[in-house]
Amino acid sequence: MAGLTIYIDKKKDDKAHLLKKIVRVNIIQSLKYNENYIIGEKFICYYCYPDFIHENKLAMIDEHIIIFEGEIYNNDELNKILNNKYLTTVEIIYHLYKNYGTKFVKYINGDFNIIIYNTLNDVVLFTNDRFARHPLFYYQTDDSIIIASEKKSILACLTVKPSLDYVGMLEVFAIKHNVLGRTFIENMFSCPPGIVFCCTNGKLIKDLYFNWYFSPARKVNKLSLIDEIYEELVRSTNVRLKDTNRTIILLSGGHDSRSILCALDKRKRGKISAITIGEDDSLEVQIARKICQTLSVNFQQEKISLSPSKIAHIGTWRSEFAVNALSHPFMSFHHDMKKYGDYILSGLPGLDTLNGCYIDPRVIVRSGIPKISYDLIFSYYLVLHQKILEMIFKKKFINDVFPQVKDEFIRSLKLIEAENKLDQYDIWYSVERQPQFSHMADLVDMDLFSYIPPYTDIKMHEIFMSIPTKNRMYKQISLNMIYKHFPEVRKIEYDSGRGIVKQNNTIYDYLKYGIKIKTYNRNYKKSNFWNFFDALNHDTEYHGDIIQIIDGSSELSDYVFNLDGIKEILKNEAFPRRQLIIGLLLTFVNAYKYLVMNNSNSIPKQVQEYYADFYSPESA
Structure with a gap:
């Protein structure tokens, strides 16, 4: 590492x-x-x-x-x-x-x-x-x-x-x-x-030494604001990218990576390789290919070839149970990435860090009303609700520990000083959630690559922190920036985490440019990003990995996990959130095996084997 x-x-x-x-x-x-x-x-x-x-x-x-x-x-x-x-x-x-x-x-x-x-x-x-x-x-x-x-x-x-x-x-x-x-x-x-x-x-x-805050006083002209962020993004991206760096960008169908690619000096674009994950019929691949053709950037399509078990073995050793290791399956094509670059231009942390997301912002706005409390925000934020958790874990464990999880979540929100809950949540999101996902990317890739994240520049950050609440949350600053300053990719569809743009959305302020903005929900064809269901059907290891490690530990089997419930989930292909549950279980049991039980303090054989041929004559 x-x-x-x-x-x-x-x-x-x-x-x-x-x-x-x-x-x-x-x-x-x-x-x-x-x-x-x-x-x-x-x-x-x-x-x-x-x-x-x-x-x-x-x-x-x-x-x-x-x-x-x-x-x-x-x-x-x-x-x-x-x-x-x-x-x-x-x-x-x-x-x-x-x-x-x-x-x-x-x-x-x-x-x-x-x-x-x-x-x-x-x-x-x-x-x-x-x-x-x-x-x-x-x-x-x-x-x-x-x-x-x-x-x-x-x-x-x-x-x-x-x-x-x-x-x-x-x-x-x-x-x-x-x-x-x-x-x-x-x-x-x-x-x-x-x-x-x-x-x-x-x-x-x-x-x-630094306290996140939003300025409630600044009156913002939206067009001027977009110009400010555009100028800082162009400056930050181009200053960071050295001519000697072999650089790649992981290009999605969304806003952040597209805006970074557009912000590059045209003379530098030809030296960049853009990599997009997906099957041949993936909308994300189609969008990314159009962007690269328009901007004259080298485009590479990659498919996830490793099994979930293999990704969990190697990915968990690298990411150490910070989040679900299956959320970062790029190791499937690390070999190809290494052919094109040593540095990764990254949108993470990006404008979505500062845009909150993840919970419908209307929930947070409404939570200013006394009836809608931190309890409601917690319930919206949960990815696995208590009834599902009781299938995975023993009831006593849930009764003992789940209230503490809730208390910690609410306490972490209350520690953020802000005038309204939407500001409070945005700051919390940047302080508590986004670092975890940045860390995972960093850890999984850091043996082979180094990240260049232009959005972390302080000047851009300070501009964003001065945006009033409603402009920040509802007007899709990054999408507007692309629309105004990067007209060459304006007509290419978007994968938008916000969902399909409705007629009454404020984004239509930009109809004066003569084009309707076309967006897609982030869940558009996720199976074509990675057909996880098929991958699980062809993976014969993950059942045994999960059951064997839990069953082999008296601590895990006696107090923590409900093995009968887990076996039912593994068997039932229609169980709610099954893919997420399997990913989390695989990640945890491997972290427990490698980090808690690993008395030899050595790198696992599977990890050494995975990296064995990165510098062989064939891959040189």
Whole structure:
């Protein structure tokens, strides 16, 4: 994998044995990495990243160890602030920290994780960007703290068997992801966006350096607003894309990836390869092909060829039960992707991050009325309702744990300070939901690729945060931007998560352009994206994987899972949400097997075999 790990404890002893454990869960033998590490009596720092990234991101300057992951967008500006033209990224971070203390991160525009460790006074600081674009976890005991970009790196350093966090586990089944920093491992937490953590003398102090808010006062002219966002998207996309980068874009039928592709300088489009997933009759493939033909971009259609079991084995090792691993089946064609690029232009986090979605916004608006409460928002947000969960889990487990899941969800919403519930939900969505899906993409692909996410640029973000509620939610800013500024793709259909545009939709403000906007519901022909039903019918492993692991653990079989109910779901092809349930079960049992039960702290054979021929003569 590519990522960072730092382990600090009070004991002065040889830490080399820990380095071996960390390396054992990080190095896939057939892939090419750059590695760097620093070992002291009380600490070990390790950083591993793909070979096409050449900048050293781990360094010791004076008594400080600096570890950096990601990208800083405003290096030139920061060099001017520091009166130096030639500082490396880690040097910029060091001097900003020396000048501004924990407030240094406010000056940085980018997507990043940063760790600063003062080896003299044993103070460690760690933080991330405003979107928490990259995963970062921590695990603290009385005597030590471990910080890493992967859970497995932390687990490799533990001397005790990890315990399940039942609330964190059930959250993924009930609402598709964790909230408030929980994971499915007890005492292991993920870092939320916009917070600086400082650990000194065993005490962990949090300092909020960025607070999400919407400006209620700004009067917005819609056309001017669209121009502002367009200009920032063009600037951010083209500044980020270096001529030397071999780059691909995962092109969907939606707005974000299309707008990024259109925003590219025409001279750069010819160097990009667009990849779209789908069967031959998939509407998404047809839409993407039309876009690429219009923009003179190289188009590649890919099909999902791996079985659900195989994706769950490999994907869960990479994504570590953050969300359903089957939601990210791109590993089916990683080989082909690697032929075309090392970098992935990404719309995630994108305008949909800031547009809320997922719950009909009218529900949130109505929830300002006293009768409609946080309970209602929770019920709308659930992906598996309590009656279905009681088929999967034992009733006592649900009675014990489900109320805590609900309480955590509502508490996480109430922690967001906003004047109305729609603003509150939009901020919550960006803080709690979107990082989980960004993390999964990052983890699954990061051995082979690095992401370029233009939408995380602060300037674009600040423009969006100034948009009043109704303009933000109902007027499809990204679609309007495409319509006004990218007329060459204006007539090509859209896969819209908002559903079919009705005659009274405010989008028809743009009928003056002379064309009706044609959109499609995101669920248009999902089976032609991946015929999951057929894939399950041809997969002989997943029944055994699920039953065997649950049955083999007294903890899981005695208290957690309802095996009879699960067998009924596996047998009944018409059971509601069956595909989602199978995906979540497969993801969890593999995470339990590889991360909780894996006493050898080594990369599973299936994972090593999957990556075995990426650098063989045939694939070179």
